[in-house]
Amino acid sequence: MTGRLAIDGGTPVRTAPWPEWPRSGAAERRALNEVLESGRWGLGGDAVPELEARFAALHGARYAVACCNGTMALQAALVAAGVQPGDEVITSPYSFAATAHAIRSLGAVAAFVDVEPGTHNLDPELIEAAITERTTAILPVHIGGRPADMDGVNAVAARRGLRVVEDAAQAWLAGWRSRAVGTLGDAGAFSFQSSKNLTAGEGGMVLTDDEALYRRAWSWHDCGRDPTGSPHAHAPDGLNLRMTEFQAALLLSGLERLPAEQAIRRQAMDALSAGLAEVEGVNTPDPDERITAHGCHVFMARLDESRLGADPRDGRDKRRVIEALRAEGIPAHSGYTTPLERGLPICERLCRTTIWIKHEVLLAGAAQMQDVVAAFAKVLGGKR
Secondary structure (H helix, E strand, O other): OOOOOOOOOOOOOOOOOOOOOOOOOHHHHHHHHHHHHHHOOOOOHHHHHHHHHHHHHHHHHOOOEHHHHHHHHHHHHHHOOOOOOOEEEEEEOOOOOOHHHHHHHHHHHHEEOEEEOOOOOOOOHHHHHHHOEEEEEEEEEOOOOOOOOOHHHHHHHHHOEEEEEEOOOOOOEEOOOEOOOOOOOOEHHHHHHHHOOOOOOOOOEEOOHHHHHHHHHHHHEEEEOOOOOOOOOOOOOOOOEEEEEEHHHHHHHHHHHHHHHHHHHHHEEEHHHHHOEEEEOEEOOOOOOOOOOOOOOOOEEEOOOOOOOOOOOHHHHHHHHHHHHHHHOOOOOOOOOOOOOOOOOOHHHHHHHHHEEEHHOOOHHHHHHHHHHHHHHHOOEEEE
16 A cells, blocks of 8 residues: 555544454443342352363363462462472563563562564573573463464473473463463463453463362462361461452453454454565564464564664664554554563564554454555555
8 A cells, every 4th residue: 555654644544443442241240240249259259160160171271270360370370380489480581571570579580581583482492501400490471372382392391390380361262282372381370451352350360280289379379278178277378369259250251252252363363464474574473383273462563674774772663663553543552662681682673673463453353454454564665
């Protein structure tokens, strides 16, 4: 597409609105009212255990522990995996700060390894060199809903006797070799924060197939209690990280829609990937046949640095592209602009060049992605 850019006074590619998020309706109101009228807003309710059972079954896991938010779910998973003060946990620098916060909250050290340029995920080939005598776990992040290379991560962990805890905060129903993300390591943690594809405003979930890990995570999240013991018997350590019945009620409603919504997003993501592959100046994510389902939280397009003109290190070029796309009616997002650890060259470059198209845009469906492609082509000067 050619023509005067909307940011310069031209006609925008799109004026129609995009789907709003989060969604709500009669089902959510009914679910919340049922909890309200039950008088069981926390302990003793039915919604939390039902959510745990359904979420675990949907992902093929044996056990689930519902938590107040995703950060605390990740912390509980790390505790269950045996991470202690002074331990090192190898993880990705291209992630939300909560990944590092969960590690550091336990007095452990986040040891960052650079990411793959075409996936934004932890590079398994760099893990081995980062392992020290204090390393106890690897924490891959399935960023944007794209599964990390779990073959590579698990191979290193098996060789070196390390635990694997998956940060699946953005990866509901994502699949690796037809197995659900969050069940590929020792434990996995999900988030239900406001921006997420399945949301209650806040909330989190730990999944595991290991009974001992489950009992430890459950105890940590419920004041040191044992899941089958007396409510007045407490272990020496633990926190109150419990999910409320109101959160669980909202999530149960969202869970009904999630498979169909994810299917729409996946179709849209495929269309967007195919369309943007034809736009000069844009690099699309690397394909990987081992990925059998994408979590579809974010589509990550990378700007070609060779076309950005001025020194890109200050980030102004990406900001200008995003401003121009927004003027064209496309709610492009800057994503992570600062790595969790400086000095890792691939992550630094991705923070300079990556533009996010988020899941609520994908929810418009495959046909609507033509507007996104047209806006990128217009802003960046055409197709290949």
